[in-house]
Amino acid sequence: MSRGFELHDRDFPGGVYPPERKTRSTERPLSDAPLPDRVILPLSQHSGRPAVPCVAVGEQVNTGTLLAQPDSMISSALHASISGKVVEINTAYIVIEKNKVSEGDGSDGEDNETRLKRLDWRTAEPEALLERLDISGVVGLGGAGFPTQVKARVRERHSLDTLVVNAAECEPYITADDVTLRYFAADVLEGAQLMAKLASAEQIIVGIEDNKPEAVAALEAAALNALPLPVVINVIETRYPSGGERQLIKKLLGREVPSGGLPADVGVLCHNPGTLLAVLHAVRDGAPLTSRIVTLTGNALMRPGNYRVRLGTPMRKLLQHAGLKDTELNTLIHGGPMMGVALADLDTPVGKTTNCLIAATADELPAPPTEAPCIRCGACEDVCPASLLPQQLHWYARAGDDARLERYHLFDCIECGACSYVCPSHIPLVDDYREAKARLRLKHIEATKAEHAKHRFEFRQARLAREEAEKQARREARLARAKRPAQAGTNDGDTAQADIRSLRIAQTAAKAAVRKAEKTLARTAEQDPQQDLSDLETQLATAQENLKAADAKLSAARQQTTS
Amino acid sequence: MLASNTLISLLSAVAVLAGLGVGFGALLGFVGERFKVKGNPLVEKIDALLPQTQCGQCGYPGCRPYAEAINEGDAINKCPPGGESTIAALADLLGREPEPLDGEAQAEERVAFIREEECIGCTKCIQACPVDAIIGAAKQMHTVIEDECTGCDLCLAPCPVDCIDMLPRSTPLTQWQPVVNAATANLIASDRAEEPPHVARL
Numbered sequence: 001m002s003r004g005f006e007l008h009d010r011d012f013p014g015g016v017y018p019p020e021r022k023t024r025s026t027e028r029p030l031s032d033a034p035l036p037d038r039v040i041l042p043l044s045q046h047s048g049r050p051a052v053p054c055v056a057v058g059e060q061v062n063t064g065t066l067l068a069q070p071d072s073m074i075s076s077a078l079h080a081s082i083s084g085k086v087v088e089i090n091t092a093y094i095v096i097e098k099n100k101v102s103e104g105d106g107s108d109g110e111d112n113e114t115r116l117k118r119l120d121w122r123t124a125e126p127e128a129l130l131e132r133l134d135i136s137g138v139v140g141l142g143g144a145g146f147p148t149q150v151k152a153r154v155r156e157r158h159s160l161d162t163l164v165v166n167a168a169e170c171e172p173y174i175t176a177d178d179v180t181l182r183y184f185a186a187d188v189l190e191g192a193q194l195m196a197k198l199a200s201a202e203q204i205i206v207g208i209e210d211n212k213p214e215a216v217a218a219l220e221a222a223a224l225n226a227l228p229l230p231v232v233i234n235v236i237e238t239r240y241p242s243g244g245e246r247q248l249i250k251k252l253l254g255r256e257v258p259s260g261g262l263p264a265d266v267g268v269l270c271h272n273p274g275t276l277l278a279v280l281h282a283v284r285d286g287a288p289l290t291s292r293i294v295t296l297t298g299n300a301l302m303r304p305g306n307y308r309v310r311l312g313t314p315m316r317k318l319l320q321h322a323g324l325k326d327t328e329l330n331t332l333i334h335g336g337p338m339m340g341v342a343l344a345d346l347d348t349p350v351g352k353t354t355n356c357l358i359a360a361t362a363d364e365l366p367a368p369p370t371e372a373p374c375i376r377c378g379a380c381e382d383v384c385p386a387s388l389l390p391q392q393l394h395w396y397a398r399a400g401d402d403a404r405l406e407r408y409h410l411f412d413c414i415e416c417g418a419c420s421y422v423c424p425s426h427i428p429l430v431d432d433y434r435e436a437k438a439r440l441r442l443k444h445i446e447a448t449k450a451e452h453a454k455h456r457f458e459f460r461q462a463r464l465a466r467e468e469a470e471k472q473a474r475r476e477a478r479l480a481r482a483k484r485p486a487q488a489g490t491n492d493g494d495t496a497q498a499d500i501r502s503l504r505i506a507q508t509a510a511k512a513a514v515r516k517a518e519k520t521l522a523r524t525a526e527q528d529p530q531q532d533l534s535d536l537e538t539q540l541a542t543a544q545e546n547l548k549a550a551d552a553k554l555s556a557a558r559q560q561t562t563s
Numbered sequence: 564m565l566a567s568n569t570l571i572s573l574l575s576a577v578a579v580l581a582g583l584g585v586g587f588g589a590l591l592g593f594v595g596e597r598f599k600v601k602g603n604p605l606v607e608k609i610d611a612l613l614p615q616t617q618c619g620q621c622g623y624p625g626c627r628p629y630a631e632a633i634n635e636g637d638a639i640n641k642c643p644p645g646g647e648s649t650i651a652a653l654a655d656l657l658g659r660e661p662e663p664l665d666g667e668a669q670a671e672e673r674v675a676f677i678r679e680e681e682c683i684g685c686t687k688c689i690q691a692c693p694v695d696a697i698i699g700a701a702k703q704m705h706t707v708i709e710d711e712c713t714g715c716d717l718c719l720a721p722c723p724v725d726c727i728d729m730l731p732r733s734t735p736l737t738q739w740q741p742v743v744n745a746a747t748a749n750l751i752a753s754d755r756a757e758e759p760p761h762v763a764r765l
Contacts, residue, residue, distance in 0.1 A: 044736070092736075435741045442738055450615035453713045456694040457617045457625060 010254040012247040014383040015239040016418045018172050018338065020211060025175045025297040028305030030183055033294075033321055035098070035111060039081050039312030040349040041067065042093045046139040047146050048074030053094060059086045060099075062114040063310075064288050067094050070134065076147040077137035081290040081310040083112040093349075096312070116286035121194040129198060129283060136282035137289045137352075142166065142177075142243075142272035143335060145353040148279060151269060152198045158264040163201040164252060165192050167208040167215065167273050168236065168243035171336030174356040176295045177273045179306040181208075181215035184277055185222040189231055191276030194283060196229050199269050204231045207248045209238040240338065241416040245270045247385050259412050274355070294350060296322040298359035300329040309350050316346040319359055330362040337365060338417040372425040380419035380429065386412050390419040394429050397436040402443065405436055413437075448535075455538045462545035469549040473556035480559045496561040503554045510547040517543040606634050612652045616644045617693035618715030620666060625693060633657070640665045644714070672732040674712040675719070679704050681726035688718035688727060709733070 044050035051068035055061065061080040068078040080096055088095040099110070119132060133149035140146045154160070165188070169177040181188060192204050204226075208216055216235055223231040234252050241247055246257045248270065255266040263270050274293060281287045290311055297304040302323025309318060315332070316324075333340040334348070336356055350357075358365070380390035389408060396404045410433060419429045517540040524536055610630035621641035623629040633639055639653040640662040647664060654661035677688070677697075684702040696712045699705030707718075709732070719727050 050736075431741075438740050442740060445738060450613075453617065453694050453711075454610075454615040454626065456696070456711065457615070460693060460695050461625075 010251055012242070012244075012250040012385050013387050014385040014418060015241065015247075016383050016421050017238075018240055018421060020172050020238070021297075022173065022175050022178070022211065025173070025295045025304045025306060026178060026214075028303065030179050030293065030306050030308065033307040033309045033313065033318055035082060036310060036313040036317055037098045038314070039096050039310060040093050040314065041078055041081065041096070041312040042349065042351060043068055043078060043091075045078070045145060045311075045352040046076040047144060048072075048076070048150075051075060051078045053089050055086050055089070055094070057086055057089055060084075061086060061096060062112040063290055064114040064116075066135065066288075070147070074147060074150055076139050076145075076149075077135055077288070079137050079288040079290050081312050083110065113287075116282075116288070118286050119283045121197065121280075121283050124283075126198055129194070132283055133279065135288070136278075138275065138278045138282055139289070139352050140272055141274035141278060141292055141352065141355065143339070143353055143355060145351075148271075148275055151271075152195060154262075154264045154269065155199050158262075159267060160199045160264060160269055161202045161267045162253065162269070163192055163196040163199060163204045164249060164263075164268055164270045165189075165204065165206040165273060165276065166243060166245065166248055166270050167206055167212075167219075168248055169212070170209060170238070170240045170243035171338050171356075172240075173297050173358055174295050174336050175297075176293045176306060176355045178212045178215050179295075180273045180277060180293055181212070182218050185215070185218035187280050188273045188276045189219070189222050189226055190284075191278075191280035192231070192271065193226070193229060194279060195269070195271055195276060201269065202229070204229050205252050206231060206233045207242075207252045208233065208235055209242060210235050211238045240418065241385055241414070244385060244414050244416060246414065259409055289352065292350075292352065292354070294318070294354055295356040296359070297356065298333075299361040299364045300325050300359040309354075311352060312349045314347050314349055315343070315357060318350065319346070319357065322359075324359060328361045329359050331358075331360045331365055333358040333360060333365070338421065339415060368428065369426045371427050374425055374427060377424060379422045379424065383418040383422050385416060385418060386414055388413055390429055393436075394427060394432055397432040400439075402436075402440055405440065410436060410440070452535050452538070455535055455542065459538050459542040459545065462542045462549065466545045466549035466552065469552040469556070473552040473559070476556040476559045496557065500554065500557050500561065503550065503557050507547070507550040507554050510543065510550040514540070514543040514547050603631075603634060606630050608656060609633050609653065612645075612649060612656065613642060614645045614649060614713075616713035616715045618644060618713070618717060619693075620644070620715075638662065638665065643668055669714075673714040673729040674709050674732045675707045675714065675716075676728045676730045677705055677707055678726045678728065679706060681724055683724055685723055687721040687723065691717045691721045693717060 043053065049071045052071045053068045055065070055067050060083075061067065062083045063080055065080045066077060067080050067086075070077050078094070082096055082098055084096050084098040086094060087097045116132070116135070119128060121129060130149060130152055133152055138148040140148060140151075167177050167181055169175070189204075189206075192206075195201075196204055206219055206223075208219070210216075216233065219231075219233050223233055236242055236251055242251060245263055249255055249257060249263055249266065249268050253266075253268065255268065257263050257268075258265055278289050278292070282289065291308055292311065293306055294309045295306050296318065301319065302325065304322060307318070307322070319332075332343045332346060334343050334354060334357060335341060337358060337360075340356070340358070374391055374394060376391060378391065380394075384390055386409075388410075392408055393405065393410055393413070395401075396408065397410075413430075413433050415430050415433060417430050420427070420431075423429060517536070521533060521536045521540055525533055606627075607630075610627050613626040613630060615626050617625045619625065620643050621629045621632075623632055629637070629641065633653065639657065639659060640650050642649050643664065643666040646668045647661075650661050650664060653659070675688075675697075682699075682704045684699065684704060686699065686701050686705070688705060689697045689699060693715060694711055694713055696708045697705055697718065698708065714729065714732070716729065719725075719729070
């Protein structure tokens with residue numbers, strides 16, 4: 001069996017088998033959560049810079065009205081998820097309240113929707129499609145929330161051949177993607193065709209774990225009339241974390257995403273089914289992202305299941321709709337039990353990256369036992385899907401040894417939590433890594449800032465030197481004009497000639513520095529248009545100031561010799 | 564015959580060695596000129612460790628002059644904005660003993676803020692700012708660009724109406740640091756509190 005060998009060769013290392021507990025939330029059909037009276041929409045529901053509000057307090061908005069525009073390249077738009085009045089805008093979020101309805105109408109007010117023009121993606125220009133994605137606020141709905149339009153533009157700098165639909169959904173409890181595929185498999189595949197067209201991919205592969213037979217059946221039925229690209233459905237073994245982007249690509253295609261790189265570096269683009277559905281809605285129906293499918297589960301709920309939820313709905317409302325047993329609730333987890341975070345406040349709104357809420361009882365997810373010292377058993381190394389050395393990272397993170405952390409590739413850690421799961425000493429390893437990552441990032445930001453301040457200081461010094469040199473040159477010129485009638489010829493020609501030569505050398509060096517700075521700026525701008533270029537521009541300005549100063553000094557010296 | 568042979572071999576040895584000497588000397592001289600390192604690389608390294616606030620609290624007009632002075636043998640503990648971590652890094656680089664900080668360490672990062680209604684537009688602070696972080700013109704109100712300000716205090720003294728405050732720098736959400744409770748990890752089990760900190764009843 002050559003296939004078995006090949007599979008083994010392609011597999012990612014490590015992985016764990018936590019209890020799945022997925023059936024609880026798939027027993028009930030997908031349903032719409034009740035329309036909230038009040039939504040809180042954070043400006044930063046995506047990775048990158050927060051959106052910038054473009055409405056005013058008191059304005060009437062419809063569902064789908066643009067509330068905030070993307071700020072710079074990596075950012076995303078934000079739309080109203082209910083119709084009503086904007087009642088609060090601050091630096092972090094926008095609040096919308098439903099209009100008061102006159103009595104008799106009941107509690108459900110009107111829900112007016114604003115939609116954009118419908119586009120046919122098969123005939124529309126790629127530019128029109130990209131522009132539509134820009135203004136639709138679609139982000140990766142799998143959890144990271146990376147703006148989709150940025151991913152769609154990745155073709156500009158990488159050649160792509162495969163679009164991977166990441167339907168593995170390996171984390172326990174979560175079934176949002178499973179349910180999305182059961183109900184909308186054809187739409188998801190159409191969205192995949194759209195994104196594949198934008199990326200000029202040649203094939204579409206769906207990676208799905210074998211614990212979702214209903215979704216696989218729906219996909220297989222939908223894939224029969226997949227056009228224009230063929231769709232391959234690859235059912236893989238259920239093992240955490242096969243839904244990690246790098247792990248899935250390794251498993252499906254045998255390609256390894258380089259350290260610090262992107263899937264696009266190996267010609268792959270990875271999308272979550274929910275994202276593809278949102279993309280299709282944005283293009284085909286002109287509907288911006290205003291709702292998403294959320295799994296509500298956990299033993300503290302009476303009616304667990306998957307609900308279509310308007311963004312910004314307070315979690316308390318949502319959980320009450322699903323039959324929250326207040327007395328039994330111990331922890332509310334946003335995301336899955338492996339990678340999710342425990343929330344401290346039930347009034348947190350549902351965001352674009354909220355794929356699952358687990359209302360857990362104390363028995364279900366007990367507080368972790370007290371941490372014991374590391375015994376160097378090496379269990380974490382065996383399960384690490386990124387082939388890192390978790391215990392070494394643990395020591396270095398606790399010791400604050402930043403140089404070693406980077407050398408041991410801390411930033412390749414996907415924070416999947418497999419190491420914490422198997423640790424016999426119950427060390428919260430991933431917490432250590434997150435903390436260390438945040439510290440390293442801050443250190444990097446500070447280093448860049450210091451470098452920037454230095455360049456501005458140098459620019460100022462160069463400017464002052466230039467002003468001084470120009471003043472000197474003017475003075476020399478004045479002196480020369482005054483002297484000329486009285487005295488002709490030079491007395492110290494040799495030294496002046498030597499001065500001019502050294503000044504000319506300095507001027508040539510300054511010219512070379514300007515050219516070099518220009519070249520660096522142009523190259524960086526070409527390689528990475530998203531990067532902030534202000535620092536390089538300051539350096540170029542410094543070089544130009546130096547050149548001007550050299551010019552002024554040289555002309556002053558020439559004045560002197562000719563006089 | 565024998566003597567002349569010996570003489571020839573002796574002379575040829577001398578000639579070959581002299582030739583080699585001249586040849587390699589020329590090569591070394593050429594390489595030395597061609598790949599000359601401008602500036603002092605150690606000064607660059609020291610400068611890279613300094614916080615670049617250009618505040619002059621060390622007694623030198625900027626970070627680079629102080630880096631040059633350290634290279635000449637000045638003390639490494641004169642940089643209050645850098646604090647203990649900069650001293651430790653410098654001691655590590657230069658192989659010197661870390662000394663306690665000469666001066667008062669800053670508790671938090673600060674930025675200059677101009678109370679705009681009191682500003683008379685004298686441009687004195689603009690001239691004092693080492694990083695051109697203040698904008699304004701004569702008899703016009705001035706203001707500080709927060710992102711560019713290094714918190715060096717140099718604009719405070721020249722202000723004739725004392726309208727500049729040093730305020731704590733606002734930290735963007737992207738630079739948020741998780742709060743870790745490192746104390747619990749290294750305690751003996753019997754010394755620890757009963758319940759680990761966890762999100763208790765909501």
